[in-house]
Amino acid sequence: MSVQTLPDAARLRAALAAGRLPDERGRFGPFGGRYVPETLIPALERLERGVREHLHAQDFQQELTQQLNTWVGRPTALTFATRLSARWGAKVWLKREDLAHTGAHKINNATGQALLAKRLGARRIVAETGAGQHGVASAAACARLGLPCTVYMGEIDMQRQAPNVGRMRLLGTKVVPVTSGDRTLRAAIDEALRDWVADPLDTYYLLGSAVGPHPYPYLVRELQAVIGREARAQLLAATGALPDALIACVGGGSNSIGAFHAFVPDDSVEIIGVEAGGKGAGLGDNAATVAYGRPGVLHGTYSMLLQNEDGQIQETHSVSAGLDYPGVGPEHALLAAVGRVRYETAGDAEALEGVRELSECEGILPALESAHAIAGAKRWAQRHPGRTVLVCLSGRGDKDMATLQQALLAGDA
Amino acid sequence: MSPHERITQAIRSSAARGRPALVAYLTAGFPQRERFREHVRALATGADVIEVGVPFTDPMADGVTIQRASQVALAQGVTLRWILAELAALGDVGAPVLLMSYLNPLLAFGVGALAAAAAQAGVAGFIVPDLPLDESHELHEALAARQLALVQMVTPVTEPQRLQQLCARSQGFVYAVTMTGTTGRSVAVPDAVLAYLDRVRAASPLPVCAGFGIRSREQVARLAGHIDGVVVGSALVEVLEKGEDPAAWLAALR
Numbered sequence: 001m002s003v004q005t006l007p008d009a010a011r012l013r014a015a016l017a018a019g020r021l022p023d024e025r026g027r028f029g030p031f032g033g034r035y036v037p038e039t040l041i042p043a044l045e046r047l048e049r050g051v052r053e054h055l056h057a058q059d060f061q062q063e064l065t066q067q068l069n070t071w072v073g074r075p076t077a078l079t080f081a082t083r084l085s086a087r088w089g090a091k092v093w094l095k096r097e098d099l100a101h102t103g104a105h106k107i108n109n110a111t112g113q114a115l116l117a118k119r120l121g122a123r124r125i126v127a128e129t130g131a132g133q134h135g136v137a138s139a140a141a142c143a144r145l146g147l148p149c150t151v152y153m154g155e156i157d158m159q160r161q162a163p164n165v166g167r168m169r170l171l172g173t174k175v176v177p178v179t180s181g182d183r184t185l186r187a188a189i190d191e192a193l194r195d196w197v198a199d200p201l202d203t204y205y206l207l208g209s210a211v212g213p214h215p216y217p218y219l220v221r222e223l224q225a226v227i228g229r230e231a232r233a234q235l236l237a238a239t240g241a242l243p244d245a246l247i248a249c250v251g252g253g254s255n256s257i258g259a260f261h262a263f264v265p266d267d268s269v270e271i272i273g274v275e276a277g278g279k280g281a282g283l284g285d286n287a288a289t290v291a292y293g294r295p296g297v298l299h300g301t302y303s304m305l306l307q308n309e310d311g312q313i314q315e316t317h318s319v320s321a322g323l324d325y326p327g328v329g330p331e332h333a334l335l336a337a338v339g340r341v342r343y344e345t346a347g348d349a350e351a352l353e354g355v356r357e358l359s360e361c362e363g364i365l366p367a368l369e370s371a372h373a374i375a376g377a378k379r380w381a382q383r384h385p386g387r388t389v390l391v392c393l394s395g396r397g398d399k400d401m402a403t404l405q406q407a408l409l410a411g412d413a
Numbered sequence: 414m415s416p417h418e419r420i421t422q423a424i425r426s427s428a429a430r431g432r433p434a435l436v437a438y439l440t441a442g443f444p445q446r447e448r449f450r451e452h453v454r455a456l457a458t459g460a461d462v463i464e465v466g467v468p469f470t471d472p473m474a475d476g477v478t479i480q481r482a483s484q485v486a487l488a489q490g491v492t493l494r495w496i497l498a499e500l501a502a503l504g505d506v507g508a509p510v511l512l513m514s515y516l517n518p519l520l521a522f523g524v525g526a527l528a529a530a531a532a533q534a535g536v537a538g539f540i541v542p543d544l545p546l547d548e549s550h551e552l553h554e555a556l557a558a559r560q561l562a563l564v565q566m567v568t569p570v571t572e573p574q575r576l577q578q579l580c581a582r583s584q585g586f587v588y589a590v591t592m593t594g595t596t597g598r599s600v601a602v603p604d605a606v607l608a609y610l611d612r613v614r615a616a617s618p619l620p621v622c623a624g625f626g627i628r629s630r631e632q633v634a635r636l637a638g639h640i641d642g643v644v645v646g647s648a649l650v651e652v653l654e655k656g657e658d659p660a661a662w663l664a665a666l667r
Binding site: 037039200307312 | 469470471472473474477480487492493515516517518520521522542543544545548565566567570571572575579590593594595
C-alpha cells in the first residue's frame with residue numbers, strides 16, 4: 001500500500017506523531033479494530049477498561065518501574081559498536097534488549113501485562129509463543145506473581161527452540177504443543193484464542209506482540225515504548241544528538257514499535273523496519289508482510305497480511321521462529337502507509353551473516369530475529385559513511401544454538 | 414418475501430408445527446468436493462435451513478472437527494467463488510441457504526461484489542463469526558441492498574444491554590451460542606443454559622436458534638420450548654465424514 005492510497009495520509013501522520021492513535025475504536029487510520037467472536041467481546045471490553053484505569057495510573061507505573069528496574073534489569077545498556085563501526089564506516093549504536101531478564105525485550109510486555117492481569121483478578125494466564133521468548137518471559141513473570149500459566153507453541157517451533165521449552169517448564173508453566181494449522185506461531189495464536197474463548201472471564205490472554213484485537217496493539221506498544229524512550233535519552237546523553245537512522249526487526253512488530261514510538265515525532269530520524277525475507281520473494285518463501293502482503297483480517301485485527309487471492313492465510317518461512325508470522329501489527333501498517341517508516345527485507349543468509357559478524361566483532365551473540373536488524377543496519381551504514389545508526393538488538397541468540405550449529409558451525413571441526 | 418424473511422419464515426413454520434427447526438451445517442466440499450451438491454440436497458430433505466461453511470485457514474471459533482474439514486476442503490481447492498457457482502447451479506433446494514464465513518475470505522472477494530454474487534447464487538444470508546456488530550456496518554449495508562441477512566450471535570457471557578442490541582440488529586434469526594468455547598464439544602444442557610435461552614428469546618423479535626455442541630435427540634428435546642431451532646454442525650460433519658446418511662441422522666434428531 002502506498003501513500004497515495006490513503007487520502008488523509010498527512011493528517012494520520014500528524015496523529016501518529018502526536019501519539020493520538022489508536023482512536024477510541026482501536027483504529028490506526030484504516031487499520032486495527034476488533035474482529036473476534038462475540039464470546040470474547042466482554043473480556044476485551046473489560047481489558048480495555050482495565051488498561052484505561054490502571055496502565056497510566058501512578059501506583060501501577062510505580063509498581064511496573066520497580067519490577068523493571070529490580071527484576072528485569074532496566075534500563076538496558078546502550079553500547080557503541082566500536083569494531084562494527086570501523087568496519088562498516090558509520091557509527092553504530094546498539095540498544096541492548098538482549099541484556100534484559102530472560103534474554104529479550106519480550107519481558108517488558110510480559111511483566112506489565114502480568115501485573116495488569118493480577119489487578120484485573122485473572123485466575124490463570126494463557127500465552128502463545130513462536131521463538132519461545134515470549135513464552136519464557138510470560139512463564140517468568142507468572143512465576144514471579146504466582147499466576148498459573150499455559151503457553152501454546154507450534155510443534156515445529158518446539159523442535160527448533162527446544163531450550164526455551166525446557167526453560168518454560170522449569171519456570172512452572174504448562175507448554176501445550178500445537179499440531180494444527182502451520183504448527184508455528186500463527187497456529188499457536190489460534191489455539192491460545194480458542195483456549196481464551198472457552199474461559200473468557202477467568203483467563204487472561206497475555207498476547208506477546210503488537211497484533212491482535214484492540215486494545216492489544218496499543219497495550220503492547222505502551223509497554224514496549226520503554227525501549228525507545230531509554231535509547232533516545234541514552235544516545236542524547238552520550239552524543240548530544242539524535243541518530244540519523246533507527247533500525248529494528250519486524251515480525252508481529254513489538255520490539256520495533258517499542259523502539260520506534262519515541263522517535264516517530266523526530267522527523268530528522270529515518271526509521272527502518274526489517275522484515276524476514278526468508279529464501280526470497282516467492283509466496284510462502286518469506287514472512288515479509290508489509291513488503292509482500294495485502295490488507296485483511298487475521299487474529300482480530302485489520303492489517304497487512306500474507307494471503308492468497310481467496311483470502312486464505314499464507315504459510316511463511318523464516319530461519320527465525322520469532323519473525324515467522326503472516327501478519328504485522330496495525331500501527332506498522334499505518335506507519336508504512338503514511339511513509340513514516342520504511343520497511344525492508346533481509347533474507348535468511350543475510351541474517352546468519354549478521355549473527356556471525358556481530359558475534360565476532362562485538363562479542364555479542366544476537367538472536368536470529370535481531371540479526372535481521374543487524375543486516376539492515378549494515379546496508380544502511382555502508383550507504384551513509386560517518387553517520388549514526390541506532391539498532392534495536394531485541395534479544396540474544398542462545399536459544400538459536402541448534403539452528404546456528406547447523407547453519408554456521410556445520411563445517412567446523 | 415425477501416431472502417432474510419425466508420430464513421425467519423422457514424424456522425417459524427417448523428416451530429409452528431411443534432418441533433424445533435433444524436439449521437444444518439456442512440463445510441463446503443468436505444469430505445469430497447464433487448459430492449457437495451448431493452450433500453446440500455440431502456440436508457435440504459431433513460433440515461429447515463442450510464448453513465454452508467466457507468473453509469478458512471484459521472477458523473478460531475471452531476473446534477477440531479471443523480478445523481479438519483476446512484483443511485480438507487482447502488486442499489481440494491474449495492473457494493468462495495466455487496461455492497457460489499455450485500449453489501447457483503443447484504438452484505432452489507427447498508430450504509434457504511446461509512453462508513458461514515470468517516471475514517477475510519469475504520474481504521478478499523470484495524464486500525461490494527459479494528452481495529450481488531450471493532443473491533445471484535440464491536444465498537439468503539451470512540453468518541460471520543469474527544465480525545462483531547461494532548465492526549459490521551460496511552458488510553451490513555452491502556447485504557441490506559439485496560435484503561440478505563447478517564445473522565448476529567449472542568453468548569452466555571453477553572451483557573444484557575448488548576444482548577438487546579444484538580437481537581434488535583440480527584436478521585433471519587438470532588444465533589444463541591450455548592457455551593463459551595469452540596464448536597463441536599458436546600454439552601450437557603444445565604438449567605442455567607435454559608434460563609439464558611429464555612432471556613435471549615424474551616429479548617428477540619426473531620426466532621432463536623441454539624448452536625455449538627448440539628449432537629443428540631435428548632439435547633434437542635431438552636432445549637425444545639426454550640428455542641425455535643437448533644444449529645447442528647460438527648456432529649453432522651462427522652456423519653458426512655463417516656459416509657452415513659445425513660438426512661436420516663437429521664430425522665432422528667427431533
